Amino acid sequence: MATAVVTTERKNYLNAEYGIRSWLLTTDHKRIALLYLLSITFFFFIGGFFALLIRLELLTPAGDLLTADTYNKAFTMHGQIMVFFFLIPSIPAVLGNFLIPMMIGAKDLAFPRINLLSWYIYIVAGILYLHCLVSGGVDTGWTFYTPYSSLFSNTHVVEAGLAIFIVGFSSILTGLNFVVTIHRMRAPGLTWSRLPLFVWSHYATSIIMLLGTPVIAITLVLVVLERTLNLGIFDASRGGDPVLFQHLFWFYSHPAVYIMILPSMAVMSEIIPCFSRKRVFGYTFVAMSSIAIAAIGFLVWAHHMFVAGISLYSALVFSFLSFLVAVPSAVKVFNWTATMYKGSVSFSTPMLYAMGFIGLFTIGGLTGLFLATLGVDVHLHDTYFVIAHFHYVMVGGAVMGYLGGMHFWWPKISGRMYPEGWGRLAALIVFIGFNLTFFPQFLVGYLGMPRRYWQYPPEYQVYNVLSTAGASILAVGYLLPMVYLLWSLRYGKPAPDNPWQATGLEWRTASPPPTFNFDETPEVTWEAYEYETMPLPDEVTLER
Amino acid sequence: MFDNLPLWPTAASSHARYEDWLFLFLTVVSAAMTVLIFVVIAIFAMKYRRRHGREATPIEGSLLLEIGWSVAPLGVMMLMFAGGAVLYFVMRTPPRDSAQVYVVAKQWMWKLQHMEGPREINQLHVPVGRDVELIMTSQDVIHSFYVPAFRVKQDVLPGRYTTLWFRATRPGTYHLFCAQFCGTMHSGMIGEVVVMEPRDYQAWMSNAAPSGTLAQSGMTLFQQLGCNTCHVSETQGRGPALKGVFGNPVQLDDGRTVVADENYLRESILVPAAKVVSGFKPIMPSWQGQVNEEQLNELIAYIKSLSPPPAGEAVTSGAPGGTAPPSPAQ
Numbered sequence: 001m002a003t004a005v006v007t008t009e010r011k012n013y014l015n016a017e018y019g020i021r022s023w024l025l026t027t028d029h030k031r032i033a034l035l036y037l038l039s040i041t042f043f044f045f046i047g048g049f050f051a052l053l054i055r056l057e058l059l060t061p062a063g064d065l066l067t068a069d070t071y072n073k074a075f076t077m078h079g080q081i082m083v084f085f086f087l088i089p090s091i092p093a094v095l096g097n098f099l100i101p102m103m104i105g106a107k108d109l110a111f112p113r114i115n116l117l118s119w120y121i122y123i124v125a126g127i128l129y130l131h132c133l134v135s136g137g138v139d140t141g142w143t144f145y146t147p148y149s150s151l152f153s154n155t156h157v158v159e160a161g162l163a164i165f166i167v168g169f170s171s172i173l174t175g176l177n178f179v180v181t182i183h184r185m186r187a188p189g190l191t192w193s194r195l196p197l198f199v200w201s202h203y204a205t206s207i208i209m210l211l212g213t214p215v216i217a218i219t220l221v222l223v224v225l226e227r228t229l230n231l232g233i234f235d236a237s238r239g240g241d242p243v244l245f246q247h248l249f250w251f252y253s254h255p256a257v258y259i260m261i262l263p264s265m266a267v268m269s270e271i272i273p274c275f276s277r278k279r280v281f282g283y284t285f286v287a288m289s290s291i292a293i294a295a296i297g298f299l300v301w302a303h304h305m306f307v308a309g310i311s312l313y314s315a316l317v318f319s320f321l322s323f324l325v326a327v328p329s330a331v332k333v334f335n336w337t338a339t340m341y342k343g344s345v346s347f348s349t350p351m352l353y354a355m356g357f358i359g360l361f362t363i364g365g366l367t368g369l370f371l372a373t374l375g376v377d378v379h380l381h382d383t384y385f386v387i388a389h390f391h392y393v394m395v396g397g398a399v400m401g402y403l404g405g406m407h408f409w410w411p412k413i414s415g416r417m418y419p420e421g422w423g424r425l426a427a428l429i430v431f432i433g434f435n436l437t438f439f440p441q442f443l444v445g446y447l448g449m450p451r452r453y454w455q456y457p458p459e460y461q462v463y464n465v466l467s468t469a470g471a472s473i474l475a476v477g478y479l480l481p482m483v484y485l486l487w488s489l490r491y492g493k494p495a496p497d498n499p500w501q502a503t504g505l506e507w508r509t510a511s512p513p514p515t516f517n518f519d520e521t522p523e524v525t526w527e528a529y530e531y532e533t534m535p536l537p538d539e540v541t542l543e544r
Numbered sequence: 545m546f547d548n549l550p551l552w553p554t555a556a557s558s559h560a561r562y563e564d565w566l567f568l569f570l571t572v573v574s575a576a577m578t579v580l581i582f583v584v585i586a587i588f589a590m591k592y593r594r595r596h597g598r599e600a601t602p603i604e605g606s607l608l609l610e611i612g613w614s615v616a617p618l619g620v621m622m623l624m625f626a627g628g629a630v631l632y633f634v635m636r637t638p639p640r641d642s643a644q645v646y647v648v649a650k651q652w653m654w655k656l657q658h659m660e661g662p663r664e665i666n667q668l669h670v671p672v673g674r675d676v677e678l679i680m681t682s683q684d685v686i687h688s689f690y691v692p693a694f695r696v697k698q699d700v701l702p703g704r705y706t707t708l709w710f711r712a713t714r715p716g717t718y719h720l721f722c723a724q725f726c727g728t729m730h731s732g733m734i735g736e737v738v739v740m741e742p743r744d745y746q747a748w749m750s751n752a753a754p755s756g757t758l759a760q761s762g763m764t765l766f767q768q769l770g771c772n773t774c775h776v777s778e779t780q781g782r783g784p785a786l787k788g789v790f791g792n793p794v795q796l797d798d799g800r801t802v803v804a805d806e807n808y809l810r811e812s813i814l815v816p817a818a819k820v821v822s823g824f825k826p827i828m829p830s831w832q833g834q835v836n837e838e839q840l841n842e843l844i845a846y847i848k849s850l851s852p853p854p855a856g857e858a859v860t861s862g863a864p865g866g867t868a869p870p871s872p873a874q
Contacts, residue, residue: 068728141725147702148685152651152727236703237832239815242686243701276592282605307688308699309706312636316629323621327614334613335605337581340588342601347589355585362581366574373624375559375631376566379695382688382723446567447553448692450723453731457719462549532602536594 012415012512027112028515033098034413035119036089039126041482043085046133048478050078055437055468063455071454072139073155079142084164085126087398088171088256091263092178092209093118095405096202098413100178102506103196105187105524107516110180118173125167132159141452143253146234146245150226158227161220168213171259175209178202187505189524196504196528197280200287201266204294208255208262211298216252219245243308250301258297260394261361262290264401265332268354271408272336274502275351276343277536279529282335289328296325306377315374322372329365333358344536348500349423353404356431360396364389367442382452385445388438396434403430403481410485411495415512418492422484430477436470501537503529556718556739557694558711559635564695566627573620635696638709642677643670646758646841649680649687649700651726652733657841659759662752666735668720669752670712671745677709679806683837688724691737699724705806712739762846765839774828783828784821790851795822809844 013030016022023031053074057065066074097115101108109115132138138160140149149157182203186195223245225231232238234245273280280286302310302318336358345351367389371377380386410418444463449456456464498507503526509518526533555561592600645668646657656664670676680689680700689708690697693716698708722733740748756764766772774783789804797820802808811818813835816828835843 063731068731072725072728072730139727145686145725148725148727152685236701242703277594277600279602279604281603282610285605285610306632307697308686309701309704312633315632319628319632320625323618323625326621327618330617331610331614333581334609337584337588338605338609340585340592342603343588343592344594344598344600345589345592346594355589358585359578359582362578363574366577369574369621369624370567370570373566373570373628375563375628375635376570377628378632378635378697379563379567379692381697382690383692443551447550448690448719448721450690450721450731452725455731457734459550531600 010510011514012510013515014415014512016515025116027108027116029097029101029109029112029115030413030513030515032115032119033094036093036097036122039119039122040086040089040094043081043126044478047078047081047086048475050074050081051471052475054078055471057454058456058464059468061456061458061461061464066454068454069139072141072452073137075452076139076141077133077137080138080160080164081129082394083142083256083260084167085122085129087260087394089122089174090260090398090402091267091405092171092202092205092259093122093174095267095402095409096178096205096263097174099409099506100181100199100202101185102509102513102517103199103504104182104185104190105505105518105522106181106185107518109177110185111177114173115177118170118177121170121173122167125163125170128159128166129163132156132163135159143249144220144223144245145249146223146226146242147236150223150234150245158224161224165217165220165224168217171209172213175206175213178206179210182206187522187524190505193284194524194527195287197269197283197286197290198266198504201262201269201290204290205259205262205266208259208294208297212252212255212259215248216256219248219252222248243305243310246305246308247302250304251298254301254304255294255297257390257393258293260398261401262293264357264398264405265290267401267405267408268332268336268357270502270504271350271354271404272339273529273531274408274500275348275354276340276345277531277534278339278343279527279531280335281338281341282331283528285331286335289331292328293325296321296328300325303372303377306374307381319372319374323369326365326369326372329361333362333365347424349418349420349427350404350408352424352427352431353400353407356427357397357400357404360392360400360431360434364392364396367392379448380445382450383445384441384449384451387451388441388445391438391441396438400430400434403427406481406485408500409506410488411499412506412511412513414485414489414492415495416488416492417495417499418481418488419484422480426477426480426484429473429480433470433473433475433477437467437474438470440464440466440470496538499537501534503531503534554693554714554716554718555695556712556714556716557691557696558713559631560693560695560713562631562634566624566631569627570624573624635709638677638707639675642675642709644677644679645670646838646845647678647680647689647700648837648841649682649689649722649733651684652722652729654689654720654722654733654735655838657758657838657845658749659757659845660749661754661757661761662749663754663838664752666720668735668737669745669748670737670739671742672712672715672739673742675709675711677707679705679707679841681705681810681837681841685726686724687722687726687733690721690723691718692721693718694737697723705810712737715739715741715744758842758845759849760846762842762844762849765835765842766846769831769835771843782824784824786847787850788852790848792851794819796820797822797824806844809847810840813840813843 013028057071138157139155140153222233233240234242300322303322306315407423440463444460449460495511497511644659648655654666656668682700682702687700689700694710696708696710698706716739718737720735720737774781775786793801794804795801814832817826820826
């Protein structure tokens with residue numbers, strides 16, 4: 001049966017050329033997306049390995065499994081790998097790369113060679129970081145706070161800093177490519193008000209990448225120069241200011257949170273209308289809230305520094321602005337929920353991830369309000385409450401979105417259907433495992449357990465045991481899709497061009513798409529999400 | 545009660561109760577919102593699940609709803625903002641007659657110096673009901689002084705002083721944590737705050753008190769280092785007289801005026817040329833590297849003792865925690 005399929009197989013981006021060279025020298029945005037997919041998955045599992053070490057160490061109050069230094073390196077490298085080598089490139093570089101040209105009816109991104117260059121830059125940085133890892137690693141925390149990083153740490157700070165400096169250029173170039181592509185390469189008729197919200201959200205993300213990343217690059221260079229040439233910029237004993245580092249670092253790293261979450265919101269705005277068979281509720285507000293998040297997100301960085309010794313009045317301003325940035329996020333959640341109203345809702349795997357996303361992101365966002373509230377943040381800052389909060393946003397939000405998106409577009413990417421039953425099961429396991437891992441951390445955080453503690457007072461143990469138990473469930477939930485998605489490449493049912501009967505342009509071409517995406521440049525005469533014009537998907541195709 | 549499964553942290557300071565109420569308010573609002581979203585999703589998912597013969601109703605959106613669900617949450621959030629801001633303002637404004645304790649943090653240890661003289665390591669004894677202000681600095685990296693039972697936390701920075709204050713309300717022994725990652729034994733940089741009834745505290749103090757107060761040690765050091773050859777006590781020497789300087793504005797030679805607080809005194813000892821007092825030459829040598837953080841605190845405590853507390857504020861002489869100025873130098 002398989003051979004019969006092969007003989008009639010259409011030419012697509014996967015079988016257009018064979019051989020390792022055709023992949024390493026490709027300029028096809030879809031192939032580059034797959035190169036990214038492999039690389040970030042690799043780093044996700046390394047980062048996950050460090051998470052496992054952290055959770056095992058914290059199973060008991062005494063520091064017994066790892067040495068203190070090893071533990072410090074484990075949480076540092078968990079954070080740096082997950083943030084810089086997984087989360088930031090995850091959705092933009094894989095799904096964004098794959099989908100944006102197709103969604104706007106283009107043959108490729110505006111600068112295909114620069115797109116390939118971004119991946120090579122990522123790989124160079126990744127290899128440098130791995131070298132840092134095997135030669136002993138780094139222990140500053142992912143935040144590189146001075147003067148610990150600049151004057152006191154005896155680990156490979158320079159190498160880690162340079163790796164992250166380099167990987168930044170990969171995201172700057174990706175951002176640049178997206179902005180130019182979205183401005184210049186939309187198909188005839190595809191006006192801004194007809195753009196899929198996935199594209200709007202990536203547009204906002206790209207702006208942050210372009211404007212924010214250079215700042216962290218400069219900051220890390222300063223740390224490196226401080227360590228190697230003894231500049232003294234962050235050294236208080238020579239007139240420098242260690243807190244200046246925190247301002248510079250968070251000026252990028254707070255917006256970076258939005259680099260991680262906006263693409264996930266982008267995925268939600270595609271999945272929810274499709275599985276509700278409805279237009280997204282309040283299209284303009286969802287689109288504009290992405291832009292608002294990108295804009296206000298640049299003005300809230302010092303909420304990471306309420307106890308760092310900043311002035312009372314600047315703290316008031318930053319607290320106020322931090323509440324303000326919560327509004328557009330809330331608007332999105334309300335609009336997605338309202339999209340389901342009077343819809344025709346089906347519970348396919350992507351939709352389960354989407355509903356999980358809304359729930360977890362709601363909790364993540366609301367607990368952010370606790371941290372924006374000045375007097376409350378004083379107690380919660382640097383405790384496990386913060387850890388729980390940002391994992392709800394960056395794992396509960398960003399990773400759920402990533403997985404939901406991977407399932408949604410898997411038929412388009414691979415040309416195969418994934419097994420629906422396994423997909424639903426994995427989504428459920430991830431949801432349960434996630435909550436069991438991170439909810440107890442809110443409680444132990446309010447009790448006062450500080451973050452980055454290798455050993456801790458025994459009264460916090462129960463919560464840590466729950467958390468470790470949850471993490472092992474979560475690990476199963478993450479491994480399962482790895483297995484069945486790979487399985488589906490060979491044994492999955494061939495995917496039709498539009499298995500979900502979705503409205504986007506990417507579904508109006510073959511699965512998998514031909515190298516140049518469309519045989520003819522499409523002309524768009526409709527608005528995004530006109531689901532009333534689409535038939536219901538064929539349930540038989542989906543069940544497997 | 546729940547030794548192995550505590551559900552709520554002990555509240556042992558005047559800030560704690562207010563903070564707990566605010567936290568509770570936030571929790572209730574957040575829980576209500578979360579439940580609302582979850583329930584609405586569940587209802588929509590059930591009620592509008594895909595069935596044969598029923599199609600989705602196309603709806604574009606609703607301006608009224610959009611405005612409503614932008615403005616209403618913002619209104620509630622402004623309540624949170626105000627509550628948090630008031631508490632933060634209180635936390636950042638130490639009462640003027642607080643008992644002061646100097647804190648020096650280093651990898652991986654807390655060193656504390658009471659004005660009355662006793663020194664402690666990784667332990668801080670305070671009486672119930674007294675406002676206590678900590679004046680903190682670090683001799684290496686950034687640390688953070690955190691007492692969960694008091695709901696207070698403040699980063700401790702190298703090269704300058706930060707402050708934190710609390711009024712303990714319940715006797716007991718509470719965790720003191722370093723909350724800012726500071727290297728290998730960050731999680732070992734812990735200690736305890738012992739809150740005692742005033743009588744017990746006084747007993748402890750008279751037991752622990754060594755030969756003299758912090759200011760007296762500072763005076764001895766002041767003379768040992770020869771500071772008094774230029775800073776003579778009553779008249780202006782080659783350096784400005786230090787009596788009555790602390791807490792008051794100082795005219796600088798570049799025309800600026802600064803208030804002589806702890807950070808100013810610190811800078812003037814370590815980098816004397818940075819802010820020279822008007823009418824004096826920048827001839828003072830730097831003491832950077834020659835006096836350590838604890839000695840700096842002694843010197844500053846001494847200079848502070850030369851300024852009487854502002855008029856109008858009753859300071860009960862001889863009360864525990866009161867700092868009677870020692871006799872001036874010479």
